[in-house]
Amino acid sequence: MSVSWKKGSFAAVLAASTALTSATWAQDVKTITIATHYNEEQMAPLTECFRAYETGHPGIKIVFQQAAYGDFLQTILTSRVGGTSPDIYNIYSIWAPQLAAAGTLATPPAEIQDWIKGAYGAGTVGAATINGTLWGIPTELSVYDLIYNKKLLAAAGFNAPPKTWDELHDMAAKITKKNDQGVIETAGYVYGPTVSNAVHVFYSQMYAAGVSPYTEDGKGTNFTSPEAIKILERQAALFSDGITSNTNVVDDMAGGKAGMAIMANWNKSDFVSAFGDEFENTIGVAPVPNDGGAPGTMLYSFFWAVDSTSKAQAESWELLKWLDTPQDGKPLSCTGDMLNKLGALSGNISDLAAMDVKDSFTVPFVEAVQSGAAKSQPNTWQASENERTLRGYIEQVWAGTMSAPDAMAAADAEITAVLAEQP
Amino acid sequence: MSKRNRPRRASLIGWLGSKQVAPWIFLAPTLAFAVVFFLLPLVYAFYISFTKWDSLTPPKWVGLDNYKYILTVDPVFWKTFGNTLYFAFGSIALGVPLAVGLAYAFSKSRWQGLWRSIYWLPMITNVVAVAYIWYFVLDDRFGLMNRTLGLFGLGAPGWLTNPKIAMTSVILIFVWMQLGQNMLLFSAGLSDIDESYYEAARLDGASEGQVFFKITLPLLMPTTLFVLITNFIAGLSYFALMLALSDGTGGPMRSTTVTGLYMYQVAFSDLRIGRASAMAYVLAAVILVITLAQLRLFRRGGVEAY
Numbered sequence: 001m002s003v004s005w006k007k008g009s010f011a012a013v014l015a016a017s018t019a020l021t022s023a024t025w026a027q028d029v030k031t032i033t034i035a036t037h038y039n040e041e042q043m044a045p046l047t048e049c050f051r052a053y054e055t056g057h058p059g060i061k062i063v064f065q066q067a068a069y070g071d072f073l074q075t076i077l078t079s080r081v082g083g084t085s086p087d088i089y090n091i092y093s094i095w096a097p098q099l100a101a102a103g104t105l106a107t108p109p110a111e112i113q114d115w116i117k118g119a120y121g122a123g124t125v126g127a128a129t130i131n132g133t134l135w136g137i138p139t140e141l142s143v144y145d146l147i148y149n150k151k152l153l154a155a156a157g158f159n160a161p162p163k164t165w166d167e168l169h170d171m172a173a174k175i176t177k178k179n180d181q182g183v184i185e186t187a188g189y190v191y192g193p194t195v196s197n198a199v200h201v202f203y204s205q206m207y208a209a210g211v212s213p214y215t216e217d218g219k220g221t222n223f224t225s226p227e228a229i230k231i232l233e234r235q236a237a238l239f240s241d242g243i244t245s246n247t248n249v250v251d252d253m254a255g256g257k258a259g260m261a262i263m264a265n266w267n268k269s270d271f272v273s274a275f276g277d278e279f280e281n282t283i284g285v286a287p288v289p290n291d292g293g294a295p296g297t298m299l300y301s302f303f304w305a306v307d308s309t310s311k312a313q314a315e316s317w318e319l320l321k322w323l324d325t326p327q328d329g330k331p332l333s334c335t336g337d338m339l340n341k342l343g344a345l346s347g348n349i350s351d352l353a354a355m356d357v358k359d360s361f362t363v364p365f366v367e368a369v370q371s372g373a374a375k376s377q378p379n380t381w382q383a384s385e386n387e388r389t390l391r392g393y394i395e396q397v398w399a400g401t402m403s404a405p406d407a408m409a410a411a412d413a414e415i416t417a418v419l420a421e422q423p
Numbered sequence: 424m425s426k427r428n429r430p431r432r433a434s435l436i437g438w439l440g441s442k443q444v445a446p447w448i449f450l451a452p453t454l455a456f457a458v459v460f461f462l463l464p465l466v467y468a469f470y471i472s473f474t475k476w477d478s479l480t481p482p483k484w485v486g487l488d489n490y491k492y493i494l495t496v497d498p499v500f501w502k503t504f505g506n507t508l509y510f511a512f513g514s515i516a517l518g519v520p521l522a523v524g525l526a527y528a529f530s531k532s533r534w535q536g537l538w539r540s541i542y543w544l545p546m547i548t549n550v551v552a553v554a555y556i557w558y559f560v561l562d563d564r565f566g567l568m569n570r571t572l573g574l575f576g577l578g579a580p581g582w583l584t585n586p587k588i589a590m591t592s593v594i595l596i597f598v599w600m601q602l603g604q605n606m607l608l609f610s611a612g613l614s615d616i617d618e619s620y621y622e623a624a625r626l627d628g629a630s631e632g633q634v635f636f637k638i639t640l641p642l643l644m645p646t647t648l649f650v651l652i653t654n655f656i657a658g659l660s661y662f663a664l665m666l667a668l669s670d671g672t673g674g675p676m677r678s679t680t681v682t683g684l685y686m687y688q689v690a691f692s693d694l695r696i697g698r699a700s701a702m703a704y705v706l707a708a709v710i711l712v713i714t715l716a717q718l719r720l721f722r723r724g725g726v727e728a729y
Contacts, residue, residue: 070671074691077478098694102479181572181579183563193670246584246675247563385693392499395676399586414498 030312031061032319035076035086037069038338045341049323049334060315080104080309087310088320093127093301093376094383096135101423105135106308112137112317119324121369124347127301127376131218136305137320138347140339142264143299143365143374144204146286152186152259153284161260161286165205165234168260168289172243175259187248189238190258191398197250198394199387200298200377201262205231207296207375208288214378219419223390223408232397232404239398253283262288265365268343285364287373299374301347304335324348345369381422386415472700482697489701500702502677503685507706509590510597510681511658518598519650522605527639529606530613539610543603550600554667557596558583583668586678593679597664605650612646613639648721652714659710662687682706 034050036043043064050062065086067075073095079085091099099105108116113134117125124138146168148161156175162168172188179185191197203213209227214220222228238244252258253267254274275282287295304324306316323334332340336351345365346352357366368374380386393411396402402410438444447454472489474482493500529538545553560567561582569579582592616639624634640647662683665673673680673688682702690699 073694077691077694080479098477099479102477104479179564179579181569181577183569183579185564193672193674195672245581247581382693385695388688388692392677395674399676401676410498 028059029061030059030315031063032088032312032316033063033065033086034088034090035065035067035072035079036090037067037072038090038342039066040064042342043338045338046323046334049327049337052327053319053322060319062319076104085307085309087307087312087316089305089307090139090302091136091305093303093379094387096128096303096305097130097379097381097383097422099305100130100133100135103308106306106310106313107133107135108137108306108317109314112321115321119349120347121349121352121372123299123369123372123374123376124301127299127347127379128303128305130379136303137324138301138303139324139335140266140302140342141299141345141347141369142266142301143345143368144200144262144264144288144297145364145368146260146288147253147263147267148260148284148286149253149256149258149282150284151282152256156259161284162289163286164291165231165289169234169237169241169243172238172259173241176243178242184242184245184248186257186259187244187252188259189244190248190250190252190261191235191244192250192261193246195384195387195391198391200264200300202228202231202235202390202394203377204262204288204296204298205290207298208290210290210293210296212375212378214380214419218378218380218422220416221412221419223412223415224405228408229404232394232408235394236397236400236404240400256282265362266342266344268361271361272343280360283361285361287364287368295368295371295373297368297374298377299369300377324351326350326354380419382418386418389414389418468700468703471697472704474697476696477694478696479694485697489698490705492698493701493705499677499680499685500682503673503680503682504709506590506677506679507659507681507683510594510661511655513591513594514597514601514658515651515654517594518601518605519647519654521598522602522650523609523640523643523647525602526606526609526613527635530610535610539603539607542606545600546603548600550663551667553596553600554664558668561592584675586674586676589669589675589678593665593668596668597658597661600664601654605654608646608650609643612643616642644721648717651721652717655713655717656710659683659706659713 038046040047043066047064050064054060054062069092072091076085076089076091076099096105107113116128116134116137120138124141125134127141128134128136128138146161152175153159153161153171156171158171158174162171168189175186175188176184177186191201206213206222206228209231211222211225211227213222213228215222248258250258250261250263250267253261253263254270256274271283272279288297290296304320306313306320310316324336326333326336330337331354332351333348336346336348336355339346339351340355345357345362346355347369352366352369357363365374377383390411393402393407397404397407439448471482473484473486475485475488476482525538525542529535532538559565561569563569563579563581563584566582568582572579580588583589620638620642621634624638629637660683662681665679665681665684666687669675669679673684683706686699686702686706689695689702
């Protein structure tokens with residue numbers, strides 16, 4: 001046997017064995033891709049958990065994909081069309097009806113469903129449920145309450161937040177200050193330019209008035225109810241009485257230029273950055289004002305969902321359960337730890353109990369979740385489109401170009417027609 | 424290779440190199456690009472405009488339903504259409520005469536290159552950066568514009584927060600952005616006009632105004648036609664500035680929602696790709712009609728010059 005033949009044989013055997021090993025490895029290792037709107041820095045605690053999971057499960061490789069919140073739905077669509085869908089998504093609950101109807105989402109196995117129902121609060125499970133079907137594991141909760149600037153209220157002679165909307169109106173009027181050009185420099189109350197700045201506030205006030213924005217079957221609205229009309233007329237009065245304007249927005253709260261606003265708890269980090277050590281002495285939280293009766297407000301949720309075309313569905317659900325269950329005697333689950341570091345709330349009962357939520361800002365939000373006062377944003381058909389439509393009509397009432405009853409009748413007609421499209 | 428195959432190969436090479444075939448071979452990459460990225464999407468979008476499609480499930484044929492909804496039911500479409508026309512006509516009515524005037528003035532001045540460079544700068548600035556800067560300049564409370572007005576005891580308009588004037592503010596910013604490009608085009612047009620026309624007119628005793636209106640403007644007609652058509656097409660389909668200035672909302676009160684922006688929201692936020700495609704075709708039809716009208720209107724001196 002010549003030397004060159006020997007070398008050739010050795011090379012061939014080496015190449016074949018390498019190829020075989022690679023093929024075997026490729027067969028044994030399953031890659032699970034997780035897409036979220038959180039960036040790498042925010043995801044750091046979870047990424048650490050991914051590596052730990054991979055160590056304990058040698059057959060699993062976890063890849064993280066980030067898509068900006070505004071582009072998240074488009075990213076899902078594009079990846080589906082291109083056949084490169086992630087296995088796991090962290091989705092905003094109102095996107096779920098269309099995604100579920102299109103067969104994009106996989107339903108959790110029965111044992112995972114039982115675990116979710118036991119480990120999560122009823123309100124948050126509702127956020128991941130459409131027409132009685134549970135589609136995923138709730139993650140981040142955002143709850144609305146009245147946020148107020150204690151110092152501005154005190155300077156106007158008030159030492160407690162308003163309990164009713166009439167009180168709010170009077171207090172806001174006293175806080176409002178205009179500059180020499182007649183522009184409101186410090187507003188008593190503020191809204192904002194985004195859809196949620198108007199619509200989520202409106203929904204929160206409807207829940208506080210004891211009325212759900214939508215009918216129970218999700219096919220109609222309660223926008224023409226006397227409560228909804230009254231809420232909108234009172235909002236419009238803030239504009240017509242010069243207490244607020246389009247110039248004055250929710251960002252002014254962190255700038256110390258706004259007295260009150262109905263906002264979500266995730267704004268906490270902005271307030272902490274803006275006010276530093278004075279944060280708790282400056283910012284207060286109270287229930288959404290109503291006309292008496294039980295408190296109420298709105299919450300919305302994100303949830304983990306698994307793609308129906310994923311080749312690793314069982315492994316994905318197993319991974320998600322692991323990520324959402326405390327490991328190695330730690331008080332928080334991996335997801336809970338990440339949310340805690342973000343200053344967000346979790347829908348997981350044990351995570352919520354173990355989270356750092358004892359400060360005066362967070363306690364009212366947690367109470368609203370635990371007491372059941374915070375109701376899930378309804379997962380209605382074409383929710384984003386409907387909310388944009390509703391914002392359009394609410395703005396017309398604020399500007400005085402439409403009366404509240406006319407605007408709500410028009411919104412009801414348009415949105416009911418869209419809701420009727422639901423398969 | 425057998426000897427019998429040689430003549431066949433030679434004739435194939437000859438055929439490929441012939442005047443009838445060779446140009447098509449060289450054009451093939453460009454044509455393939457145009458077919459894949461322009462023609463096929465156009466045809467597919469036309470088909471999609473007759474369907475209900477959310478991009479997740481197969482398209483469902485609905486005939487003319489999307490067109491009927493847009494033209495007869497949708498209360499927002501016509502508002503956005505009005506905004507689009509206001510934006511396109513407004514930016515031209517303001518921007519084109521200004522560009523002609525500046526180009527004419529700079530053609531008579533020293534340091535032409537410097538002036539052109541200064542006015543060209545906004546064109547090479549990212550639209551988001553432009554929006555960001557103007558957002559602060561036009562801020563109601565703390566913006567440079569209203570603070571300056573305040574020094575003269577004047578009021579403070581809500582440039583971007585008052586629905587009655589928000590679109591006008593967008594037009595002003597857009598004109599500022601586009602001015603350099605239009606001015607350069609008119610400068611090129613002006614340099615093409617033979618100096619002898621001016622000399623003859625002045626010898627005949629024509630005033631500067633007469634020279635401008637009777638000689639410069641008519642001879643600039645081909646450039647004017649080009650600027651008008653390209654500006655109209657750009658104006659009718661433009662929405663980047665509105666998107667950046669209004670946080671993507673097209674507000675306040677949809678006052679800066681143009682059809683392009685609405686189409687984007689309908690397609691990618693509402694997942695109504697069929698309806699958005701129908702809107703795109705309605706808008707394309709309007710652009711076609713307006714362009715044809717312009718070509719007809721400027722036939723003399725404009726179209727004939729090409």
